[in-house]
Amino acid sequence: MARVSASFPVEGLVCGTCAAAVQKKLIEEPGVLDAAVNFATGRATVTFDEQQVQVSRLIKALREAGYDSAKATVSFEIENMFYSTGASRVERELAKVPGVIRAVANQATARVTVEYLPGLVTVSELEDEIRSAGLAISPPSSREDAAKRRLKKSRSTALKFTTAAFLTLVTLVGSLPLAADRTVAGLTLTGNLGPVLDELFRSLLPQLYQLDPRLLRIGLLGLTLPTVLWCGREFFAHALGGLKCRTADPATLVAWGIGAVFVYSLVATVIPFAAPELAPAAGVYFDAVNGAVAVLLLGRWLDSGSKGILGCFLGRLHDLLPELARVQREGVDTQVPVQDVLVGDRVIVQPGETVPVDGVVLEGSSTVDESALSGVGKTAKKEPGHRIFAGSLNQSGSLVIRAEAVRQDTVLAQMVRLLEEAQLGKTRRQRLIEKIAVFVPPFVIAVSLGAFAAWFALADSAAVLLATLALASVSLIACPWVLSLAAPAAVLAGSGRGAEYGILIRGSETMEALKKVDTFVFHRTGAITEGKPAITHVLGAKKSDGSVVGAADLLRLAASVEARSKHPLARAVVEAARAKGIEPLPVERYVEMPGRGVRGIVGKYLVEVISVRHARERSLDLGALASEADSHMLKGRSSVVVVVNDTVQGLIVVADPLKSGAKQAIARLKQMGYRLYLLSGETRQAATLAAKEVGLEHVIAEVAPDDKVEEIRRLRNEGRVVAVVGHGREDALSLWEADVGFAIGAVGEPEVAAAQVTLLREDLAAVPAAMELSRRTIAAGRNGVLAAAAYHLLAIPLAAGLFYPWSGFVLGPVLAAAAASLAGWAVARMSLSVSNFRPSTGMS
Amino acid sequence: MSLVELAVAVIAAALALGELWFFLGPRPKRQRVRPSAGVIQEIVVTTRNGFRPDTIPVEAGKPVKLLFYRDEGTDGSGRVVIEGAGIDQELPPFKITPVTFTPKEPGDYSFRTDSAPLVGRVVAQVGRDSARSNLGKGHAKHG
Numbered sequence A: 001m002a003r004v005s006a007s008f009p010v011e012g013l014v015c016g017t018c019a020a021a022v023q024k025k026l027i028e029e030p031g032v033l034d035a036a037v038n039f040a041t042g043r044a045t046v047t048f049d050e051q052q053v054q055v056s057r058l059i060k061a062l063r064e065a066g067y068d069s070a071k072a073t074v075s076f077e078i079e080n081m082f083y084s085t086g087a088s089r090v091e092r093e094l095a096k097v098p099g100v101i102r103a104v105a106n107q108a109t110a111r112v113t114v115e116y117l118p119g120l121v122t123v124s125e126l127e128d129e130i131r132s133a134g135l136a137i138s139p140p141s142s143r144e145d146a147a148k149r150r151l152k153k154s155r156s157t158a159l160k161f162t163t164a165a166f167l168t169l170v171t172l173v174g175s176l177p178l179a180a181d182r183t184v185a186g187l188t189l190t191g192n193l194g195p196v197l198d199e200l201f202r203s204l205l206p207q208l209y210q211l212d213p214r215l216l217r218i219g220l221l222g223l224t225l226p227t228v229l230w231c232g233r234e235f236f237a238h239a240l241g242g243l244k245c246r247t248a249d250p251a252t253l254v255a256w257g258i259g260a261v262f263v264y265s266l267v268a269t270v271i272p273f274a275a276p277e278l279a280p281a282a283g284v285y286f287d288a289v290n291g292a293v294a295v296l297l298l299g300r301w302l303d304s305g306s307k308g309i310l311g312c313f314l315g316r317l318h319d320l321l322p323e324l325a326r327v328q329r330e331g332v333d334t335q336v337p338v339q340d341v342l343v344g345d346r347v348i349v350q351p352g353e354t355v356p357v358d359g360v361v362l363e364g365s366s367t368v369d370e371s372a373l374s375g376v377g378k379t380a381k382k383e384p385g386h387r388i389f390a391g392s393l394n395q396s397g398s399l400v401i402r403a404e405a406v407r408q409d410t411v412l413a414q415m416v417r418l419l420e421e422a423q424l425g426k427t428r429r430q431r432l433i434e435k436i437a438v439f440v441p442p443f444v445i446a447v448s449l450g451a452f453a454a455w456f457a458l459a460d461s462a463a464v465l466l467a468t469l470a471l472a473s474v475s476l477i478a479c480p481w482v483l484s485l486a487a488p489a490a491v492l493a494g495s496g497r498g499a500e501y502g503i504l505i506r507g508s509e510t511m512e513a514l515k516k517v518d519t520f521v522f523h524r525t526g527a528i529t530e531g532k533p534a535i536t537h538v539l540g541a542k543k544s545d546g547s548v549v550g551a552a553d554l555l556r557l558a559a560s561v562e563a564r565s566k567h568p569l570a571r572a573v574v575e576a577a578r579a580k581g582i583e584p585l586p587v588e589r590y591v592e593m594p595g596r597g598v599r600g601i602v603g604k605y606l607v608e609v610i611s612v613r614h615a616r617e618r619s620l621d622l623g624a625l626a627s628e629a630d631s632h633m634l635k636g637r638s639s640v641v642v643v644v645n646d647t648v649q650g651l652i653v654v655a656d657p658l659k660s661g662a663k664q665a666i667a668r669l670k671q672m673g674y675r676l677y678l679l680s681g682e683t684r685q686a687a688t689l690a691a692k693e694v695g696l697e698h699v700i701a702e703v704a705p706d707d708k709v710e711e712i713r714r715l716r717n718e719g720r721v722v723a724v725v726g727h728g729r730e731d732a733l734s735l736w737e738a739d740v741g742f743a744i745g746a747v748g749e750p751e752v753a754a755a756q757v758t759l760l761r762e763d764l765a766a767v768p769a770a771m772e773l774s775r776r777t778i779a780a781g782r783n784g785v786l787a788a789a790a791y792h793l794l795a796i797p798l799a800a801g802l803f804y805p806w807s808g809f810v811l812g813p814v815l816a817a818a819a820a821s822l823a824g825w826a827v828a829r830m831s832l833s834v835s836n837f838r839p840s841t842g843m844s
Numbered sequence B: 001m002s003l004v005e006l007a008v009a010v011i012a013a014a015l016a017l018g019e020l021w022f023f024l025g026p027r028p029k030r031q032r033v034r035p036s037a038g039v040i041q042e043i044v045v046t047t048r049n050g051f052r053p054d055t056i057p058v059e060a061g062k063p064v065k066l067l068f069y070r071d072e073g074t075d076g077s078g079r080v081v082i083e084g085a086g087i088d089q090e091l092p093p094f095k096i097t098p099v100t101f102t103p104k105e106p107g108d109y110s111f112r113t114d115s116a117p118l119v120g121r122v123v124a125q126v127g128r129d130s131a132r133s134n135l136g137k138g139h140a141k142h143g
Helices: A016-028 A055-064 A084-095 A123-132 A143-181 A191-204 A206-210 A213-231 A233-244 A250-274 A286-306 A309-320 A411-422 A428-458 A463-477 A481-500 A507-516 A551-562 A568-579 A612-617 A625-634 A662-671 A684-694 A705-717 A729-737 A766-800 A813-836 B003-024 B128-134 B137-142
Strands: A003-009 A032-038 A043-049 A072-077 A100-106 A111-116 A324-329 A332-337 A346-349 A358-363 A366-369 A379-382 A399-405 A503-505 A519-523 A534-540 A588-593 A597-602 A605-611 A638-644 A647-655 A675-679 A698-700 A722-726 A740-744 A757-759 B041-047 B055-059 B064-070 B079-082 B087-090 B096-101 B107-113 B119-125
Touching: A003 A055, A003 B055, A003 B119, A016 A032, A016 A043, A016 A055, A016 A729, A016 B137, A043 A055, A055 B107, A055 B119, A072 A123, A072 B041, A084 A100, A084 A111, A084 A123, A084 A428, A111 A123, A123 B041, A143 A191, A143 A206, A143 A213, A143 A286, A191 A206, A213 A233, A213 A250, A213 A286, A233 A250, A250 A286, A250 A428, A250 A463, A250 A813, A286 A463, A286 A813, A428 A463, A428 A481, A428 A766, A428 B003, A463 A766, A463 A813, A481 A503, A481 A507, A481 A766, A481 A813, A503 A507, A503 A766, A507 A740, A507 A766, A519 A705, A519 A729, A534 A551, A534 A568, A534 A625, A551 A568, A551 A597, A551 A605, A551 A638, A551 A647, A568 A638, A568 A647, A605 A612, A612 A625, A612 A638, A625 A638, A625 A647, A625 A684, A662 A675, A662 A684, A662 A766, A675 A684, A675 A705, A684 A698, A705 A722, A705 A729, A722 A729, A729 A740, A740 A766, A757 A766, A766 A813, B041 B055, B055 B064, B079 B096, B087 B096
Parallel strands: A519 A675, A519 A722, A675 A698, A722 A740, A740 A757, B041 B064, B055 B119
Antiparallel strands: A003 A043, A032 A043, A072 A111, A100 A111, A324 A332, A324 A346, A346 A399, A358 A399, A366 A379, A503 A757, A534 A647, A588 A597, A597 A605, A605 A638, A638 A647, B064 B096, B079 B087, B079 B107, B107 B119
């Protein structure tokens, strides 16, 4: 048998039931050994026998069922997507291209991701479309080269800022002898410094004051040209690119504002030569041009440090995997590239080395640090039989591992994919803000023209100058990019911080959905209990001759049918049998009865392992075992009944202890105001006892597995926004049906690992921590947006000189640009403050 | 208000309106010329500890251009071999290498690195148009 696996997109999934239907359809195909369809990611992962079936047959089956798998995805890194207008523009243009299914541009990660149908559009055509929207695509390069490029860019910005700042000082001093011409100097805040500096430099540089004012102006112009042509070139180039596409963005505002002051000063410099009689002594403001460019570059330089939080985290995850692995082949240890490791290889991991694959420990014992995967800093003991994951750090002893998942199939690789995909979504609110941000620059330009006209009409003297300064100040004080960046930056920071705690939240849509949750539904096994049930009692029934059925016989029969089941309880029965040296017998006609148990033919007998509830429904005679079952139930244990040919043979009692910290986590959720349910297939009495033990208020009991989805649907239909906390494949359907699904302790469970929220650690405290994190993230994003909006409402009238009649000064372009840079930086820091989040539940 | 001031106010208002129209007004539809549309199926495949994507659905009978981007410098993924298509192509690190072939019949076309066990497959199908028109009927079926 050639057992292989393949993962491909599934299109047309509308709900969790669609995913379940496709999964069923795939499993029914001959040659398919296992299939998992994930509604959240829209992908199917199928394990199949390559000799029996091809993927093309599986996709054909999908199509017959009314679904499809035809789309491809491509992602481009963008060099100059500084503003949401660029993101909106490129999304809009790409959406018009035939063959494009979806395009998402993320300003915070500077990436454009396109889903398209190959054959209807090519990658190069998509690139052309992106370029024609005024964006530049970064060439593909190694991460080291990309980091170098970013560093180079950052250094270049720093150099440009330093140059512009130096030229600002020089032109400021150089303008002092022309102060007499600057009729507005006393009106502006920066201009008020003039007399003080004038006095100082008159004594320090007397020669400067003896220069011909016309030549001095030319000199100042020469000192400003490097700023306009080199330091601030990207603002003008970007604005020009936007003009070609009829789009205004913050670069347009900067170019418009600085350009106005520069042109005014240029005219004032040239006219005395060309037509001395027309403008004898108009002031020049080259220092303002230099100053505005300098502070804007400073703002951009600071901003470059604010981005890439998640990128850093993803980079760290990428770097976790070693490049080489030591494998044992034909008795010889050899070092091979990690991609050469095969499933089934014996991999040796020495102390201090990172585990290169997911697998099972065959030999040796050691402690490993799994913090990269679970977010928990503590170490775990690994012995033969234990599962171990790529990215873990082996700390003490040498280990021999059998590789079970390699390369892209490891949990680590799935985590990276999950976090990358999480950045693709945008909430409706985010899209709305982006749309509003698109309108801001054109309106600011219109307001600046209005301010120009008003000052021109109302000023008593130097009307053109004052009007120009007002126009420039209004344009430079606006920074609409922070409006649209505040929320996604907060989500990026929140996602990154969550991942550090082992909480993977699928992007902004989930963050927003979490905020609306008012009800939590907990599955029991694995969610609030350890999920590792252990057999505590094996009780044989009394036979007609008065003897009691032997425990070994009972375990053998039960283990024989349970060996085919994947249920945790079944695994516990089989493990208990094997621990006593009892091997399961062959079983025929095995049938799973969801919510009731399993049955099969063992030898000549029909053997059933069923719940006590089902035994009672069938009126089977439990005899004295009935009271035993009730007594164990009161102690929080579950029981299953072993039935042979419709006669009860005994009872197997199972205990599954509560997770440590479960009570505290539930108490915290209650304190946060959520309505909490336990969803269980057990009897009402047993479920109520279990709920009481952990502190859950409400119980939905006696629910068959298939009906659990219905119960979630019912709660949602009542108007509740429901989050479901589950564990393992058994709970996958109800996780999909919920508004938000929490897969807890999902390491190694790929089909569940991609629920909207994946909790990599087994600790239930991660649930309230995720809720606190989402609240904090949404609040940070909202506060950022509100702060940005408030800033614009106050700053634009101030820059337009609306308060001049009372204050007696106008802001001036330099201070306006400084205010914009400071506001942008402050709002970004406000959004990114989520990266300091610490859960109240005391998680490490 | 003097005549000059009035003229400036009128010009500023006209400029503001013109600017708003220019940036926010209706735009003419752009003609998109696509000489390659309907012919080449281009897909980017990243090689880093495996192929991503490793399963590539395409239409049978139309040329497929796989743009392999080898995102690693380690040994073992230096070449790609497409079985049944006679392709054995070098993949330089951190560069895009186009590989073109036509899957004539529906079915799976495996590709792998030369020595390493990295495996992917191009899955050639027919009938995409009818599948696209049926998309969503799966949900309607189960209600």
